[in-house]
Structure formats: structure tokens, C-alpha cells
Amino acid sequence: MSEKELAQKSVEYRKKILKYIYQAKAGHTGGSLSCIDILNVLYNHTMQVDATDFTSPDRDRYIQSKGHTVEALYVVLASRGFFPETDLETLCQYQSHYIGHPTRKVHGVEQNTGALGHGLSLSVGTAIAGKLDKKDYRVFTVLGDGELPEGSNWEAALSAAHYKLDNLCAILDKNTLQISGPTADVLNTDPVDKKFEAFGWEVRHVDGHDIKQLTEAFDALPFAKGKPSLIIAHTVKGKGISFMENQLKWHHGVPDPKQYADAVQELDLYGETLASA
Amino acid sequence: MDSTVDATIENIAVAQQTNLEVFSGVLQLLAETDKDIIVVTSDSRGSGKLVPFGQKFPEQIIEVGIAEQNLVGVAAGIASTGKKVFAVSPACFLTARALEQIKNDVAYSNNPVTLVGISAGVSYGALGSTHHSLHDFAVLRTIHNLIIVAPADNFEAEQAVKLAAVTDLPVYIRFGKKSMPLLSAEKSFEFGKGRIIREGSDLTIVATGETVEHACAAAQNLEQEFNITTTIVSMHTIKPLDYNLLAEIAASGKPIITVEEHSVYGGLGEACASFLFQNNFRNPFKIMGIPDEYTVTGSQQEIFNHYGISKEGITQAALALLGE
16 A cells, blocks of 8 residues: 555544544544554554454464554454444444454454553563464554553563564554653653663654654564564654644543534545645 | 373373472473473473473473563463463462453463462462462452362372363463372362362361362371261362362261361352352351461461361361361
8 A cells, every 4th residue: 555545544544433432432532543553554554464364373463552542453453354344333332342442352353452561461472472483473562652651561571672572563652641641740751762772672763643654664674683673653642633632631532523523524624635635 | 182191191190299390290291292382481490390391392481580460461472372381480479460461361362371370378388478379269260261270189280281281261270389199099180170089978178289188187087086087079170160069068968168278268168158158058167278367487387287277177177067
């Protein structure tokens, strides 16, 4: 998919995230909008994964550590044919499989996550198994900057470097806001690049909404032979909807009818601009 | 499973002394023909008797250092690729520090890891309450989809490890430290099915893990000194609990004592009591375990003696229950 097509995909995904959260009256809007470009590039450009052969032992794996932004994952999986998108009409409803955190009940989801600080250890284990089996698959995990204080992340980071997991790539969705406020105020983890580098990772920074920068970063993996890779994606919570951007209340805010209409209109306009560019 | 391997495994239980040596011996045999056997440890290959395993199969042992949350998460990640993973760590840390990983990464995600809790109960004796694991049955019983096993002798240890390697569900196996007897010639074992070690008609003692030996000593004492005969059940599987066997035992109306190296809260005893009471059995009933306190200092045996998990203590409890 071309850069332009990927950018258009992101607009489409944003609209779907909003639509299903709006319908469900539940969800994590801000964080889904901050990580959607990363997921878009992963699933439509980088990863070898096939809905019709999802259990292939050679598939690339994606484990969503910041599980609360599952809406981003669901819309991408639906668009890749893992399940009919209409299933998302049941998002968060009574007895739906499409619950508010990733669950293996949903085709295409590798691991049940949602409790924070789990994805990196799971990814390390999966990557170790890939090395043991001499397989070429790669393991990707999206971490939230708000979940980094969980100590399990740092245990996992140590082990990833110890086992030289250059088949592992973590992407930090650094939108700088968490439920209580700026991550820098809640518990500052900066300079996060230096920390991971000191732990033995190879780190790159990208604009997490720039498709070109994202594709180039993923194309350059592994950044160093014998080292796990970290992409620090600088993102904006609520990205794409002007009144949501960088606003704490959109961590798990749900749009009212007017907000929803305004948001869709804004995305439509942006989509038209992209198409005519 | 290859029948030669199976037969050789049968002999390990006799040849080895502690249940951890049995564990390690069985794993080594399995690993000889199965490259999918993977051990993950948190600086516990020595205490887990896994040094020989690591020497023979360096590719099949993963060390994560003292980091139990990562231990369980990594084990779950490896298991997700179809490997048979044994995550080994002292029971106290494994089941407290990594409880969320056990719940989410292993059980909820259905990554069939075998969690091996070593030096469980008060095996660490005088090292104190930080190192005692008296909560593990209680917390793990509330986790859906997890089999909880505490072998009472080397035969049960060997069988539990062998079965865990082929079971689709996650398993927690709890091991102690000391040398284990062979308690019975009875050679049947399956998860969820209590093993009758001795048959009697006056009362039943349902025990688990290393306390079964003490229950047997008490039964012998009761017979010799008081002409009281006791059925002893090794309830090696705490969950799923053998409700059929419990109902059969309770049907006689005779007293039942449960014994465990665990807090009296939330363990085998309360699990049995819950089943029995809800099914209208009203047998005289006594739970023996560690009371709700931080344990006294001492060796495992001294701690057992202090709390009555001993030939004398169990004998006294039986007599009291029988009204003698």
C-alpha cells in the first residue's frame, strides 16, 4: 500500500474508532487515535499476517500491551478480514466477544491483555521461542507511555537485551498523557530513550503520525543485529480531531451526538484534502 | 509418549530422593526426545535441581533472573508457540509476585504453562514468613482454568510432571524440599482424582502434599494405640477437587479431618468443607493447617509440630473428633 493509501486508511480507521465508541458509549478514544497510525502501518505494510491462516507458526505476532485502546486494534483487524466489521456493532455490549480489552475470543488477537505491563514479557517469550525454533517471524508490541512505571516492563526489557532479541520490536506510543494527567507529572519516565539504550536496546524516534517515518522505521528493523528495537513514536492523544487533541478528558471520553458529527465532518474534510493532494 | 521413556520415568520415582529430583529427572527424560520441553527459571536452577537439565539441554533452559512477573509472562509467550513450558520459582514468590501474570498471561489467555512452585509451604523453615507459601492454594483456587497439584510422594511427583507435559490446561505443581517416601503401592494417578493410601472404617483423613506422610503416621498410631482404623486420602489435586470421592467418604457419616501445609483459610480444608456443607453432609469435621498468623521460627518439622501437623497432633484431633 502506498503512503497516500495508508494515510487514507488512517482517516477511515479514525472514523470507525469514533463510530464504534460512539455507538457503544464506551471506549478509549484518545489513545486509540494516538496509536492508530502505528497499527495501520504494522498491519498494512510491515507484518506478515493472514486472516485465513492466522495460526501459521511463521506469522509475525502483534501483542497489544496498552490494551485499553483495543478499538484501534479491532478496526484494523476487521479491515484485514479477521472478522466482519459489523461485529463491532456489539462492542462492549452484553455477552459480546468484543470486550473493552484485547481478548483471544476475537480472531486475530494473539493474547489477552489489558492489565498494564504484560505485553513486553509475553513478546519476549514469543521472540525467544522464535529464536529457539530458528524461525524468521518478528514480534511487535505497542506500549503506552503511561504503563511504563510497571516494573514488569523493565524486567522484560532486561531479558530482551540479554537474549539479543533482534526479532522483537516495541513501539512506544508516547502521547504524554495518562488517565490522571501528563505522564511527566504522574511518574516521569524520561529520558526513556536513554533508559532503554542503557538496558541494551537500539532506539529510534519517529513522529508517530507520519506514515513515511513509520514505514521507514519498520523497514529498517532490526536497528542493530543482536539487539531488540524500540521505536519511540511521538504521538498526540486524540490525534485527528482538533477538540480532542491533547485533552485529558478524551482518555476515555465518549463523544455526544454533536461532538461525533463534528469529528466525522473534520475527518471527512481531511480525507478530501488527502484525496486531492 | 514413548513406552520406554514412560517405563524409565516410572523408575525415577524410586531412584530419586526428593520430589524436585524426580521433577528434574522426568524433565530430562522427556527432553531427550522432545525439543519442545522448555524450562524457564528465575535464578532457581540450583534450588530447583535443574543444574543437570541445564547442562544436558542448554538450549532448553531460559534464565530470566530474579524477576517473577517476567518469568511467568515470558513462559506464557513461549507456550503460545506450542512449546511445553515449565516455569520454576520458589512458590512464595511465583504465586504472590506474579499472580497477575498467572491470572492473565497463563490462565486467561490459555497458554498452558506448568508453574512449578518449589520449596512451598514452610519448607524454608527458619527463613521466615517472607519465604513461606501458605497462600498459594487460596489465591490460585480462584483462578479459572488452572489445575492445582501438590504431590505427596515421589510417585505422585513423577506422574504430575509427566501429565503436566501433555495437558492442554495450565497447571500449578507445588513441591517441597525434603526427601519423599513412597507412600503406597497404588499405581493410579490422574489430576482431579484423590488417591487412597490406606483404608480404614472409623474416620478419614484427607491430606495433601508433604502432610500426607504425617497423616499416615497418625493413622498407624491410632490403629496401634487405640484400635481406630483410618482411611487416608492423598488429595494431590486441590483443583479440580475430587468431589465424587469426598461424597463417598462423607456418606458414612464418620469424621473427616483435612491436613495441609497451608493457611487454614482458603486451602484444601475450606474447599472440602464448602463442598460437603453445600451438599448436606454434616460429618464431624476438622481443618488442620497453619493458623492465621505469621509462623513460629523453626525447621519445617518444628513448625509442623508446633501447629499439630504431626503424628501426635493429628492423633489428638482424631480422638477429639471421635469423642474419645
